[in-house]
Amino acid sequence: MKNFRNVIxxxxxGTIIASCNKNNVANVQHPLSNEFLTTTILNLQNVSNPxxxxxxxxxxxxxTPTVPPVITPDTLKLTKNATYTCNIVILDQTKTPVDxxxxxxxxxxxxxxxxxxxxxxxxLTDSITDHDTNIPPLPFGLQxxxxxxxxxxxxxxVVLRHQPNVKNGTYGPGSTDLDVTYPVSIK
Amino acid sequence: MAFSxxxxxxxxxxxxxxxxxxxxxxxxxxxxxxxxxxxRIKELDKAAVSDSAGVFSFSxxxxxxxxxxxxxxxxxxxxxxxxxAKSGHAVFELSGQELGTVEISGKQxxxxxxxVAHETLAGVxxxxxRGESLGESLKDITGLNSIQTGPGISKPVIHGLYSNRIxxxxxGVGQAGQQWGSDHAPEIDPFTASEITVIxxxxxxxxxxxxxGGVVSLQPKEMPRTPGIDGELNLVGASNNxxxxxxxxxxxxxxxxLAGLSWRIQGTVNRxxxxxxxxxxxxxxxxxxxxxxxxxxxxxxxxxxxxxxSSYNTQIGILTASEVGNLADLDSALKSSKPNxxxxxxxxxxxPYQTVAHNLLKTSGYIYLSDDSKIQAIxxxxxxxxxxxxxxxxxxxxxxxxxxxxxxxxxxxAEVEWETRYLNNFSSEIGISGxxxxxxxxxxDFYGVIPNFLNYGGGVYAIQKWQKGFWTLEGGLRYDYLWExxxxxxxxxxxxxxxxxxxxxxxxxxxxxxxxxxxxxxxNYGNAWRPPEPNELYGKxxxxxxxxxxLGDSALGVEQSNNFSTSARYESPKxxxxxxxxxxxxxxxxxLEPTGKPIYQISGVVPGFQYTQANVLYEGADLDINxxxxxxxxxxxxxxxxxxxxxxxxxxxxxxxxxxFDNGLKYEFRNFGKVTKPYLVASNxxxxxxxRVPVNNYDYAPPxxxxxxxxxxxxxxxxxxxxxxxxxxxxxxxxxxxxxxYLDRLRYFSAEPGRNIMLRLKIPLWPEKTVNND
Numbered sequence: 031m032k033n034f035r036n037v038i039x040x041x042x043x044g045t046i047i048a049s050c051n052k053n054n055v056a057n058v059q060h061p062l063s064n065e066f067l068t069t070t071i072l073n074l075q076n077v078s079n080p081x082x083x084x085x086x087x088x089x090x091x092x093x094t095p096t097v098p099p100v101i102t103p104d105t106l107k108l109t110k111n112a113t114y115t116c117n118i119v120i121l122d123q124t125k126t127p128v129d130x131x132x133x134x135x136x137x138x139x140x141x142x143x144x145x146x147x148x149x150x151x152x153x154l155t156d157s158i159t160d161h162d163t164n165i166p167p168l169p170f171g172l173q174x175x176x177x178x179x180x181x182x183x184x185x186x187x188v189v190l191r192h193q194p195n196v197k198n199g200t201y202g203p204g205s206t207d208l209d210v211t212y213p214v215s216i217k
Numbered sequence: 218m219a220f221s222x223x224x225x226x227x228x229x230x231x232x233x234x235x236x237x238x239x240x241x242x243x244x245x246x247x248x249x250x251x252x253x254x255x256x257r258i259k260e261l262d263k264a265a266v267s268d269s270a271g272v273f274s275f276s277x278x279x280x281x282x283x284x285x286x287x288x289x290x291x292x293x294x295x296x297x298x299x300x301x302a303k304s305g306h307a308v309f310e311l312s313g314q315e316l317g318t319v320e321i322s323g324k325q326x327x328x329x330x331x332x333v334a335h336e337t338l339a340g341v342x343x344x345x346x347r348g349e350s351l352g353e354s355l356k357d358i359t360g361l362n363s364i365q366t367g368p369g370i371s372k373p374v375i376h377g378l379y380s381n382r383i384x385x386x387x388x389g390v391g392q393a394g395q396q397w398g399s400d401h402a403p404e405i406d407p408f409t410a411s412e413i414t415v416i417x418x419x420x421x422x423x424x425x426x427x428x429x430g431g432v433v434s435l436q437p438k439e440m441p442r443t444p445g446i447d448g449e450l451n452l453v454g455a456s457n458n459x460x461x462x463x464x465x466x467x468x469x470x471x472x473x474x475l476a477g478l479s480w481r482i483q484g485t486v487n488r489x490x491x492x493x494x495x496x497x498x499x500x501x502x503x504x505x506x507x508x509x510x511x512x513x514x515x516x517x518x519x520x521x522x523x524x525x526x527s528s529y530n531t532q533i534g535i536l537t538a539s540e541v542g543n544l545a546d547l548d549s550a551l552k553s554s555k556p557n558x559x560x561x562x563x564x565x566x567x568x569p570y571q572t573v574a575h576n577l578l579k580t581s582g583y584i585y586l587s588d589d590s591k592i593q594a595i596x597x598x599x600x601x602x603x604x605x606x607x608x609x610x611x612x613x614x615x616x617x618x619x620x621x622x623x624x625x626x627x628x629x630x631a632e633v634e635w636e637t638r639y640l641n642n643f644s645s646e647i648g649i650s651g652x653x654x655x656x657x658x659x660x661x662d663f664y665g666v667i668p669n670f671l672n673y674g675g676g677v678y679a680i681q682k683w684q685k686g687f688w689t690l691e692g693g694l695r696y697d698y699l700w701e702x703x704x705x706x707x708x709x710x711x712x713x714x715x716x717x718x719x720x721x722x723x724x725x726x727x728x729x730x731x732x733x734x735x736x737x738x739x740x741n742y743g744n745a746w747r748p749p750e751p752n753e754l755y756g757k758x759x760x761x762x763x764x765x766x767x768l769g770d771s772a773l774g775v776e777q778s779n780n781f782s783t784s785a786r787y788e789s790p791k792x793x794x795x796x797x798x799x800x801x802x803x804x805x806x807x808x809l810e811p812t813g814k815p816i817y818q819i820s821g822v823v824p825g826f827q828y829t830q831a832n833v834l835y836e837g838a839d840l841d842i843n844x845x846x847x848x849x850x851x852x853x854x855x856x857x858x859x860x861x862x863x864x865x866x867x868x869x870x871x872x873x874x875x876x877x878f879d880n881g882l883k884y885e886f887r888n889f890g891k892v893t894k895p896y897l898v899a900s901n902x903x904x905x906x907x908x909r910v911p912v913n914n915y916d917y918a919p920p921x922x923x924x925x926x927x928x929x930x931x932x933x934x935x936x937x938x939x940x941x942x943x944x945x946x947x948x949x950x951x952x953x954x955x956x957x958x959y960l961d962r963l964r965y966f967s968a969e970p971g972r973n974i975m976l977r978l979k980i981p982l983w984p985e986k987t988v989n990n991d
Contacts, residue, residue, distance in 0.1 A: 067819040070819075090818075090819050092818075092819065093706075095757075095766060095817055095818060096768075096814060096816065096817075124710075205540060205541075205546070205607075205820075206543055206545075206546060206820045207819075207820055209545070209820055
């Protein structure tokens with residue numbers, strides 16, 4: 031009887047000591063392995079004027095979500111009635127050296143699709159020129175063509191949709207990876 | 218009716234009229250103690266009430282024969298004549314009322330302070346909700362609601378409070394998963410419990426800060442004592458989502474040399490496909506759950522020990538339409554009357570989904586140091602791994618099954634408790650507890666909704682109880698200390714480890730008065746506290762399916778509540794009425810408030826929500842009425858009303874349950890042939906439109922309109938091959954009404970499921986043994 035009581039007491043203290051044992055996985059530093067789309071650059075080239083190659087970048091620090099994005103220069107300046115090729119470059123500037131995420135997105139073109147939405151009144155149209163390797167091939171959008179018309183101002187919204195297994199050329203399926211907007215002025 | 222007397226020699230009782238007598242009231246079937254029972258000695262017009270351990274006592278009795286009358290709700294009244302010559306004690310075995318078993322009996326549970334309102338779901342009432350999630354099945358209790366994320370995820374809400382403010386006790390162990398998320402359902406297989414007790418009020422003195430808003434306690438069946446093997450099979454099928462559940466339990470006790478030793482194993486498989494709202498299927502709302510548990514138990518006259526292990530594993534689909542990454546997507550989802558994606562019925566679960574694995578190991582033991590003194594100890598370890606898988610887990614990943622968030626928490630806790638009775642009218646409970654938790658969160662995001670943390674906590678408490686005649690008074694004090702270190706990246710990408718320490722004293726006071734045989738009155742005051750959780754302090758991220766960015770505030774302080782509650786219960790053979798009201802003042806209540814400022818994410822702009830504190834009030838009333846027109850025909854009425862107000866900014870609080878009224882008729886037929894206890898029920902549930910909501914732009918969509926649902930069901934036992942098989946069938950939402958519920962986070966995207974027919978069978982695996990009452 032007394033022995034059993036001792037056993038119980040031993041178990042009690044044993045469990046208390048056991049529970050104080052450090053299960054210290056919490057302070058293991060987890061790696062920041064994934065890519066962050068910090069910077070989205072539009073590189074344009076006027077097809078009939080080698081000197082007209084405007085560019086604009088949209089930078090967002092993922093660790094300061096309350097800070098608005100930095101857009102450099104503040105406006106994308108285009109010439110009226112012109113045709114531009116548009117090439118998108120996406121960077122991860124949290125990495126050293128800087129990681130070009132658009133290269134990886136290019137490898138995964140079959141599950142990604144870009145969309146371009148000019149605000150009404152901004153006289154431009156954007157048409158995608160590159161295609162993925164789906165059968166039949168579907169538009170991708172890292173390369174596109176922008177045609178400007180009359181002088182106007184507004185903004186251009188670029189959306190990257192992530193559509194694993196469900197890409198069908200439309201906006202609907204999947205979710206949004208990237209949604210950025212650039213001020214544009216056509217003169 | 219069996220009972221036995223163990224008359225004992227007692228010393229020092231020289232004078233004739235100094236006989237003292239203790240009685241222990243237990244349930245004849247479950248062998249559990251029955252507290253709160255009025256016991257009268259007819260000849261002397263003396264009375265006593267059994268305490269939390271089911272024990273009552275009389276002193277200063279003269280020798281002679283006395284009739285002890287024990288009357289309590291849910292049991293047949295027991296009258297026992299006992300010839301007293303000297304001091305002694307006896308066990309009184311009460312048997313449950315078979316006919317007219319109250320769905321939710323007012324039977325008191327020994328864990329509870331007897332002055333806090335509590336209700337138990339057991340017997341036929343629990344069998345009627347088998348196959349439903351824990352949160353859903355508790356909606357039948359007044360004062361309770363559930364907060365949902367679609368059909369598969371549901372959490373209990375007690376008097377308006379949920380998540381970290383509610384403690385869920387699984388077989389005596391506080392459930393430690395990822396309770397902080399309102400889309401994180403309790404990781405428990407309800408089939409392990411034979412009864413569920415809900416304590417509607419602060420139980421912080423007994424259980425610590427987790428029990429601020431109340432306790433849901435799942436209790437397994439008592440371990441078997443008769444040598445032999447026994448078991449049962451539960452089968453559930455549901456029409457709406459094609460759900461099939463099978464749960465099997467085997468148990469046995471040893472005899473001879475191994476007498477006192479018993480075992481139980483149990484397993485459940487639950488598979489459900491897409492739920493169906495009127496007119497369309499809810500895409501990707503199936504789930505697949507596999508659980509098992511095992512228990513080994515030893516009982517001796519004065520000591521006992523238990524070893525328990527359980528494993529819970531599930532995969533739950535999240536409505537595809539609810540995964541929105543930014544305001545533009547949310548706006549388009551809100552504008553459409555149903556999800557944009559076409560859907561059909563399937564059991565297949567695709568992204569987004571959650572997987573959860575929860576393992577619990579528990580060892581416990583108790584020993585009676587004397588007749589009036591008992592020590593018990595519990596040690597438990599829990600491991601909980603939750604993974605949330607989304608299809609945009611990584612920008613560049615082709616793999617669909619990539620984990621967006623994974624949370625892994627290990628909890629160790631130990632508790633020693635000493636219960637003692639002294640000076641006849643006094644009893645006390647003294648305890649010490651300690652726990653440590655370690656949380657590891659992995660995310661593809663830069664930051665996360667919860668950081669990694671490690672904590673150590675401890676508490677000591679004492680509860681005193683005084684019982685005399687019709688009065689019970691109780692009071693308790695508790696001191697808690699918590700050390701918590703958080704590990705995370707700061708804004709400069711440095712890994713930092715801020716430290717938080719909290720300590721707090723909490724207390725409770727209560728009284729119960731048995732005014733007459735039929736009328737009981739309760740009052741309780743409880744002071745409780747809760748430290749801010751790591752996600753409330755340092756959370757920084759988008760909650761999946763919420764399209765909201767949650768920002769913690771490291772300056773948050775401790776939340777404190779002062780809860781006053783009182784209830785009165787009247788019970789006559791025809792009428793049972795219980796009315797409870799509460800007034801819960803919570804200072805520095807922590808909640809999410811919209812910042813009104815956009816959060817810039819590369820995937821678009823989302824609204825920002827900031828954890829903040831305010832002084833708030835939760836108040837409300839619960840009313841239960843059960844009236845028998847005839848012995849077989851009765852009306853059951855349950856009303857739940859909650860109000861909550863933010864006194865800091867003079868506005869209502871968000872996500873407060875709408876008023877709920879549940880009125881039903883029940884007819885209990887006569888037994889015929891091999892069919893026993895047949896009954897038929899029909900009920901109407903009316904949930905009001907929640908019009909008490911914050912005026913500023915808190916919510917994405919206004920609260921949905923009021924709705925009315927009609928439900929019906931019948932059930933009976935049928936004797937087949939010496940097995941008493943229980944069968945019941947329920948039909949929820951008979952009219953296939955389209956409705957949305959204010960507390961369902963998926964109401965922004967889709968309606969609730971429509972009509973659902975559920976058939977349940979409970980089959981004993983062995984023929985009934987003849988009951989042997991010696």
